[in-house]
Amino acid sequence: MGKYIKDRKPSEDNWMPYTGLEDSDTLPSGDIYVPLEAWKERRDELLTRNSRLGVILENTDDVSEIIDDLDRLDLVVLQFPKMVDGRAFTQARLLRERLKYKGEIRAVGDVLQDQVFYMQRCGFNAFELRDDQDLNSVLKAFDEMSVTYQGAADVDAPIWRR
Amino acid sequence: MAYTVYTASLLKEGLVAYLSIRDGETSWTTDVNRATSTETVDDSILSTEAERSEQENIVVGVYSVEVTRDGDRLVPTENRERIRAGGPTVALPAAKNTTANARVAA
Amino acid sequence: MYQYSQADHQLLLERVTQFRDQVSRRLKGELSEDEFKQQRLRNGLYLQLHAYMLRVAVPYGLLSSEQMRTLAHIARRYDRGYGHFSTRQNIQYNWPKLEEVPEILDALAAVEMHAIQTSGNCIRNTTSDPLAGVARDEVADPRPYCELIRQWSTFHPEFNFLPRKFKIAVSGAIHDRAAVAVHDIGLRLVKNESDELGLEVYVGGGLGRTPMIGKLIREFLPVHDILTYLEAILRVYNQFGRRDNLYKARIKILVHETGEDEFRKQVEAEWENVKASKLRLRDEDIEAISAHFKDPDYEILPDNDADFDNHLITNPEFAKWVDNNLELHKKPGYRIAYLSLKSPDQPPGDVTADQMDAIADLADRYSLGQIRSTHRQNLVLSDVKLTDLFELWEELTKLGLATPNYNHLTDIISCPGMDYCALATARSIPIAQALTDRFESYDYVNDLGDISLNISGCINACGHHHVANIGILGVNKKGVEVYQLTLGGSAREDAAIGKILGPAFTADEIVDAIGEVLEVYLENREDSEEDFLTTYRRIGQSPFKERLYG
Numbered sequence: 009m010g011k012y013i014k015d016r017k018p019s020e021d022n023w024m025p026y027t028g029l030e031d032s033d034t035l036p037s038g039d040i041y042v043p044l045e046a047w048k049e050r051r052d053e054l055l056t057r058n059s060r061l062g063v064i065l066e067n068t069d070d071v072s073e074i075i076d077d078l079d080r081l082d083l084v085v086l087q088f089p090k091m092v093d094g095r096a097f098t099q100a101r102l103l104r105e106r107l108k109y110k111g112e113i114r115a116v117g118d119v120l121q122d123q124v125f126y127m128q129r130c131g132f133n134a135f136e137l138r139d140d141q142d143l144n145s146v147l148k149a150f151d152e153m154s155v156t157y158q159g160a161a162d163v164d165a166p167i168w169r170r
Numbered sequence: 171m172a173y174t175v176y177t178a179s180l181l182k183e184g185l186v187a188y189l190s191i192r193d194g195e196t197s198w199t200t201d202v203n204r205a206t207s208t209e210t211v212d213d214s215i216l217s218t219e220a221e222r223s224e225q226e227n228i229v230v231g232v233y234s235v236e237v238t239r240d241g242d243r244l245v246p247t248e249n250r251e252r253i254r255a256g257g258p259t260v261a262l263p264a265a266k267n268t269t270a271n272a273r274v275a276a
Numbered sequence: 277m278y279q280y281s282q283a284d285h286q287l288l289l290e291r292v293t294q295f296r297d298q299v300s301r302r303l304k305g306e307l308s309e310d311e312f313k314q315q316r317l318r319n320g321l322y323l324q325l326h327a328y329m330l331r332v333a334v335p336y337g338l339l340s341s342e343q344m345r346t347l348a349h350i351a352r353r354y355d356r357g358y359g360h361f362s363t364r365q366n367i368q369y370n371w372p373k374l375e376e377v378p379e380i381l382d383a384l385a386a387v388e389m390h391a392i393q394t395s396g397n398c399i400r401n402t403t404s405d406p407l408a409g410v411a412r413d414e415v416a417d418p419r420p421y422c423e424l425i426r427q428w429s430t431f432h433p434e435f436n437f438l439p440r441k442f443k444i445a446v447s448g449a450i451h452d453r454a455a456v457a458v459h460d461i462g463l464r465l466v467k468n469e470s471d472e473l474g475l476e477v478y479v480g481g482g483l484g485r486t487p488m489i490g491k492l493i494r495e496f497l498p499v500h501d502i503l504t505y506l507e508a509i510l511r512v513y514n515q516f517g518r519r520d521n522l523y524k525a526r527i528k529i530l531v532h533e534t535g536e537d538e539f540r541k542q543v544e545a546e547w548e549n550v551k552a553s554k555l556r557l558r559d560e561d562i563e564a565i566s567a568h569f570k571d572p573d574y575e576i577l578p579d580n581d582a583d584f585d586n587h588l589i590t591n592p593e594f595a596k597w598v599d600n601n602l603e604l605h606k607k608p609g610y611r612i613a614y615l616s617l618k619s620p621d622q623p624p625g626d627v628t629a630d631q632m633d634a635i636a637d638l639a640d641r642y643s644l645g646q647i648r649s650t651h652r653q654n655l656v657l658s659d660v661k662l663t664d665l666f667e668l669w670e671e672l673t674k675l676g677l678a679t680p681n682y683n684h685l686t687d688i689i690s691c692p693g694m695d696y697c698a699l700a701t702a703r704s705i706p707i708a709q710a711l712t713d714r715f716e717s718y719d720y721v722n723d724l725g726d727i728s729l730n731i732s733g734c735i736n737a738c739g740h741h742h743v744a745n746i747g748i749l750g751v752n753k754k755g756v757e758v759y760q761l762t763l764g765g766s767a768r769e770d771a772a773i774g775k776i777l778g779p780a781f782t783a784d785e786i787v788d789a790i791g792e793v794l795e796v797y798l799e800n801r802e803d804s805e806e807d808f809l810t811t812y813r814r815i816g817q818s819p820f821k822e823r824l825y826g
Binding site: 179181182183184185186226227230231248249250253254257258259260262263264 | 302303304305309323324325326327328351356357358371372373374375621622623626627628629694695696701703705706709752755756757
């Protein structure tokens, strides 16, 4: 089990990643998330499952592709393949602020202590930490800065309008 | 005759340093002339020691430099490495430091 | 000047604490160098050829005398007694120790300064016109907008890991002194037919290995929409800018490959979604920030002074300086004075700690306690009384800061080159010094008139050689430093990329080659009023080519 934080607390991760291409009867009964392609192909079939459902997006995927399914999706997983690749920051803000998504937005990949502050501001509320990260240090990092200038997913107004 | 020395930057100070092995002890010197070259120690030992220092967070960015011997001096073959070993080739603005750093590398 | 709020102070303190922790984790080995590098770069700390280099932000080029004294203190206590002003109005220290950087940041924070986002793939320090607020040709003061951009871009959670670095410049005058055309985003304040204030928005300018002039993406953007529009541009860039190739990652490549019209469409489409957000500025938001940049209490003064006139007649050296290094001020009886950091004794842009302290004192005595840094690596005292100019000049002369060469041949922009820089492939400073020595004659240089000569020590073009009337690019050819000449560039409102003249010259040849270029200009100009660029544009490259390679 990796290090997983949800809503700023160490948590148990019950979600299972799947390709979505398995036969329906080989998929386990629990909560699963699948890539966007699989979701688009087998959406109707997956929706018949008696479990929660999630989607994992490539950081090049357009988040508006799941606009009609946001009520049915409990999890959207966004990826940081490398620490320096910041595309998922935009995806998270669009999901939270523009599409008003209320479910879990999870960061996976290079999820590091020095990034989580920015991630939470963009709307991420769950984090699969990279193995080498110190859980307690990461938990503290959410509060490292108390001052923010811009509006984002956490506060909608810039500092001069608060 | 060209030899190889190992160089890197000291993590804490950032200064240019060269690997030196004396009496089996590994250290890093900012003086290229005190570097240990493949003239006296096997390349594989030098590179292993250099990489170990990087893993131990003593230095950053290890690589090898070709040098030739000129009496007591070790002179890097490449111009860039001569400047790196000798410091800026122009007089530094603050007079009190000028002489120490303005050694012309070439 | 902008006065920090409680929140601004708090932010700096928290940032220093955070960086101190990052340094400590690195020294303990808990952070790898690769990961620490991303963090230290976001705090302006590079590892250069000889040592670490710390780049300190000078927001849109404004410094108080107190801040300048702190910069002097840092140079003395933590470095080797000097600093270097860059083309983006910042100051760089060449020899800090990693262990001491948190202390340096403490010292900076105490005077409302920092190194935040002076490096890394994020939105860099915004640059501007060094004559903002005092220039006669000003449409509107750019500083309030620069400050708003500073706040919006500082630790922007979405745009801190962009495909590549991102530079914004704002100009508020008819003449462009901020090189807006060669920035990722260049903004020029303009008025429309109804006398409303807005911005021309240029996107995709830049130098480096693929130099480009910014494209006019919007002709008139109401000032209230400045930040929402920037957010839209940055969002398009963050999503679609290339990340597969370091050299194709700047927004100029995205604009170029997407096409100007399609890129504009994407930005406008995104802007539709954000333009009504709370990021849209209200009148009161602009007024509140503008209040920080109100005019000081200028005295009502006559625009002439008998003593001043007398000095002009009796002291030819003073007269030279007045001719070349002064600019008219919007208020009568005041002048804007350029402090040349291009003396024969120091590398371009370098200032010693003692000079910094002295400049701070002069700013207090003669210029309302403020100093500005310029894109051409000089300093400015912006509010000097006509009656104080002679005294100021005497002091500057003692300090070696009164070389009368502003916007002249020896006012050379030079990157640090291979004497300092880990990326450089050739030295720049020795070439700048050789040129300064060769063209030391005031009369000759003065006769050449308005001309720009810039030197870069590698293809990354930090010395802005592409946009110089005469550009020099140093490269490494089979282990030898050689220098390529470009002619015809401009960084002003008529921005242009210079063209390569021909095969490169060795270090020994380049100074003579420049001499020949200047002779061709002198022989061909219509009269002494026709400047180099105008002559070049009229006669083209051929006469220069023939002389040098014929």
